Amino acid sequence: MKSVEIAVVGAGPAGLSATLAAAGQGASVALIERDEHLGGQLVKQTHKFFGSARQEAGTRGVVIARRLGQAVREQAGIDLRLATTVLGYYSDKVLYLEEPDRLAKLQAERAIFATGASERMLIFGNNDRPGVYGAGAVQTLMNVHGVMPGRRVLMIGAGNIGLIVSYQLLQAGVQVAAIVEAAPRIGGYLVHAAKVRRAGVPILTGHTVKEAVGEEAVEAAVIWRLDEQWRPVPGTEERVDCDVICLATGLSPLGELMWQAGCRMAYVPELGGHVPWHDDDLRTSHEDIYVAGDASGVEEASAAMVEGRIAGLAAARSLGHDRDVEEKLGEARRELAALRAGPTGEKIRRGLESLRQGGDGR
Amino acid sequence: MRITDHPILDFKPGRLVRFTFEGREIEGYEGEPIAAALHAAGIRVLRRSPRLHRPRGFFCAIGNCSSCLMVVDGVPNVRVCVERLREGMRVERQEGHGELK
């Protein structure tokens, strides 16, 4: 069986950054990604990123993905395994891998799980009809594969994702019937909201979707109003003509592998659901396992990249590597704190606080 | 429903190939996910659910959710949102759990 010092699972911004940081310390690293390309969610993000300059704000996600991917390909000593899915982690530090035509094993002294997050479903009538798509799916279809998700889309959720994807739909030549948001106010940044409003898309706050209409696939949607207690108001139903209902109602961390490996998990709504307990080094309750990016709590690509660096550096340090490792860790920690400062980081700070109070996890 | 004109992106599709869906011949680009090729051809119902036989399409498009399982070249439970299209593939709607042959 092949063995490496550090195995990184997932090649999104978190995993790519973790790989570069660990390899930069001189550790032998394997990067395992189930897709055939590097970049994770970034490959479909055509808008200019928010965040600070150090984390490449103002650059499009697709460009960041290309840059990080190229750095990984150019760095010597990285065992890159694309089209390979990690199926399990076992007590003898062995990862089980599904390669295109066979199963394989890989032994790793440390594992960093950077598996990202998955889209959340919403409960409403006929929510399983073809045409009810996650926002990430709509982005993948149009921005990666160049296929229009439909003719006319009803967007559910006015957070940043709902707003940004609505704008991207308009760019691709797809109509957006409306954006429906259950909360009394828009959750995303006002710059994004202003852009879609200028394009004539109504944003209906205090509304939600009641049901999808259509026998075989979505042909329309029925929406209705919510009162102050978020209860639907009968008699306020309205039919909206659309062939896609796009759900931008949040993400949940993908933690299955860490559940299976025995990491202690905690439910923290502010972080998107169940996340592994972890310390400031991103080490979980399992001493050989680290986590980074959305899998540790749903946040942003900017934070995912810094977390990846921290996890990669800390894992390398735990194996005795030291190329100014303390200094680099300190720098990354300060960057992460700066990203989470201010009102937009309030929710994450609260979530991390409650995760820490969940005990030391060991 | 392909995007032909985009202000930011430039799509470089693979070779145009033929494959069949429920015995009917259609075209798609080699290497794109089967689901993308089907969607571009206007096909949204990919399977029927095991108990209530409700129509299902894809949902996440990145291989997480199992909503898009189809029978490809006789093999059931293929996630067509991530399985790449090849010339001559035989793609069929899956009924229920699908059978291993």
Ligand SMILES: Cc1cc2nc3c(=O)[nH]c(=O)nc-3n(C[C@H](O)[C@H](O)[C@H](O)COP(=O)(O)OP(=O)(O)OC[C@H]3O[C@@H](n4cnc5c(N)ncnc54)[C@H](O)[C@@H]3O)c2cc1C
């Ligand atoms: C519409 C939209 C707009 C956004 N805009 C911004 C923005 O402007 N600024 C910003 O900072 N952030 C933004 N984000 C958020 C950002 O994209 C994510 O926070 C970021 O991609 C998370 O990075 P990650 O590396 O944790 O996960 P991901 O990018 O999701 O990568 C995880 C990777 O792990 C792989 N994987 C999962 N399981 C396995 C397994 N078992 N085996 C092998 N591989 C596996 C996946 O295939 C994937 O490639 C946006 C997100 C969306 C959806």
